[in-house]
Amino acid sequence: MEIKKTALAGTLESSDIQITLSPATAGGIQIDLDSAVASQYGDEIKKVITDTLTGFKIDNALVKAVDKGALDCVIKARTIAAAQRALEQTEPAWEVL
Amino acid sequence: MSKNNVGVDIPDSILNQYDYKPYAGAKLGNPVSQRVAPQVRAQFGENKVVNSIADVVKAEVKDGMTISFHHHLREGDQVFNEVMQVIIDQGIKDLTLAPSSLTNVMNDMVVKAIKAGTVTHITSSGMRGSLGDAVSHGALKSPVIFRSHGGRARAIETGKIKIDVAFLGVPNSDAEGNANGMTGDAAFGSLGYALMDAKYANKVVLLTDNLVDYPNTPASINQTQVDYVVKVAQVGDPDKIGSGATRFTKDPKELKIAQMVNDVITHSQYFKDGFSFQTGSGGAALAVTRYLRQSMLDKGIKASFALGGITKPTTDLLAEGLVKKVMDVQDFDKGAANSMHTNPAQQEIDASWYADPFNKGAMVDKLDVVILSALQIDTDFNVNVLTGSDGVLRGAVGGHQDAATAKLTIISAPLVRGRLATIVPKMTSITTPGESIDVVVTEIGIAINPRRKDLIDALSHIPGVPVFTIQELAAKAEAIVGKPKAIEYTDRPVALVEYRDGSLIDVINQVKD
Structure with missing residues (x-):
């Protein structure tokens, strides 16, 4: 699936994560992660984002993730919201949830 | 390599190079030491x-x-x-x-x-x-x-x-x-x-x-x-x-912890007329002082003294007559500083009188109840207040090791902070030995150090205060935040952590980039 436009979900509050998705034509899913817990949970955060985007069949995307200590469920929710906005989908993607 | 009494392997090269003995336990006996004196250049009224x-x-x-x-x-x-x-x-x-x-x-x-x-x-x-x-x-x-x-x-x-x-x-x-x-x-x-x-x-x-x-x-x-x-x-x-006015926390998590800390204190054998206590300056610790005040009024109990770093909620108890003396090594807010100026029952004490293990009797030795904080607590009840979960220095020993020798030492801490577990199988460094810690209080319940059978009996049936093992608390924390990747260190020491008697309790190494 092609990302149509740059979209963002989430805030910079504690325990949240802000995900910004931008179009890319190649290079797979490239994540630029900014997190205070990157050394302990960086790989896990990137895996949740990648898995969620793969669920939308997004193959190429630039992801800017500013993490403020979000749990996996929050990371997934924000990624889904950003993906739906980027794909201009208005109906919930039930199979991804 | 020597293993110290909290299980830390300390290279002999460090013990020899810096002339240390490995930490051997919190009970110090009656060590004899020699004091030194400063050099003095006499003056006779010169400017x-x-x-x-x-x-x-x-x-x-x-x-x-x-x-x-x-x-x-x-x-x-x-x-x-x-x-x-x-x-x-x-x-x-x-x-x-x-x-x-x-x-x-x-x-x-x-x-x-x-x-x-x-x-x-x-x-x-x-x-x-x-x-x-x-x-x-x-x-x-x-x-x-x-x-x-x-x-x-x-x-x-x-x-x-x-x-x-x-x-x-x-x-x-x-x-x-x-x-x-x-x-x-x-x-x-x-x-x-x-x-x-x-x-x-x-x-x-x-x-x-x-x-x-x-x-x-x-x-x-x-x-x-x-x-x-x-x-x-x-x-x-x-x-x-210092902050001008100390605000009473509205954070429901902190209030819950404070309430449970108060329950632990008031159900212990130490909550009786003439008891003594020390609290820190965090939101939960300040809230404890408020709850404790009400419990003291309800039971007609007065404290003989409050010790350590002092805040306005504590000097309010002094003004109210619920605490007879405040023994003051530092003041965290203007209210406490002003009170020292006006109330002669608030005594300035030096760091030796407060907490030195090598003098003829420090005030921490007479302390019944202390409430302390933690960055991390491990499943042996050891506490870290120096390094973050990324292994980087971001705290201070303060009076932690000293006050923890009180008869009832309570650590108040949230189970998790953001995505970081507070109670963990292995910490990034050890500051205070688990031997000194009696009860850990989190928002979901408490853990009592198994060394304290008397406290297990006294504190296991308090309404609204669930009791877990420390391993159970660690597992609950990990279930929320997930298993972290271990921090990688080089073998180069960047900090040596002394126990209060000058033995070596931990060595902190440089973190790998």
Whole structure:
């Protein structure tokens, strides 16, 4: 699936994560992660984002993730919201949830 | 390699190079030590007042010396940066920096002094921010030595820390050096930590923005100890020295923890007339004081004394007659500082009287109940208050090890902070041994140290206070945040953590980038 436009979900509050998705034509899913817990949970955060985007069949995307200590469920929710906005989908993607 | 009493492997090379014994336990027996005395240059009424820090530094500070400061001015401190800049400018090298602690406002200056070669050794209670980051990444060649407030007093008295020149900011002084912490624009209350430096440094330099008539009373530091009085524009920013009004937390998690801490105290054998206590300055600790007040009123119980770092909720109890004496080594807010000025039952005590394990009896030995915080707690009840879960220095020992020797030591901490577990199988460093810790209180319930069978009996059936094992709490935390990747370290030590008796409780290594 092609990302149509740059979209963002989430805030910079504690325990949240802000995900910004931008179009890319190649290079797979490239994540630029900014997190205070990157050394302990960086790989896990990137895996949740990648898995969620793969669920939308997004193959190429630039992801800017500013993490403020979000749990996996929050990371997934924000990624889904950003993906739906980027794909201009208005109906919930039930199979991804 | 020697394993110390909290299971830390300490390389023999470190024990030999820095002359340490591995930590052997919190029970110290009755050690006999030899005190040292400072060098004194006699004066007979000559003028001690000088207007230039540079002149004093030029006359007294030489390469390789040990210099000290206190941290009573906290984030409002303007003395440290001014003096250090002068020392850097004069090209002095290879100093040992031995302050009572380092606050955030000093961080960048210390980093600058390290880069300039001015400071090559540090001993402190703690460090954080840009300085903690720099040191954890190997900025200093020699490891920092962390000591508790009681441990620093011991080290000064026994000559392990030999202060050549102490630079002490005071909110008032007369021309001879009689000074206290209670009046003036930069008033901060107790001078508890600085009193050690005033007593044991070879040269004592007071810096003040408030020169008052001779003789100045009450004098906490007195003229028999002081070599110079330097007049400066401002020693501290009054708005940043201590928070003006202590706010009662509205955070439901903190309130829940505070309520459970209070339940633990009031259901213990120690909650009786004449008990004594110490609380910290965090939101939960302050809330505990409020709950404790109500419990004391309900049961008609009065405390004999409150100890340590003092806040307004504690001095309110003093004013109300619920606490008979406040024994005050430092004040965390203006309310507590003002109270010391007006209430004679609030006694200023020095760090040795407060917590030194090598004197003839410290006040922590008489302490019944203490509430302390933690960055991490492990499943042996050991506590870390020095390093973050990324292994980087971001805290201070403070009086943690000292006060933890109380009869009932309670650690109050949330189960998780953001994505970080507080209760973990293995911490990034050990500050206080689990042997000293009795109860851990989180928002979901408590864990009681199995060493304390009496407390398990007393505290296992409190309504609304679920009891878990510490392993269960660690598992619940991990279920929320997930399993973290282990932090990687190099084999180069960046900090040595002393126990209060001067034995080595942990070695902190440089984190890998």
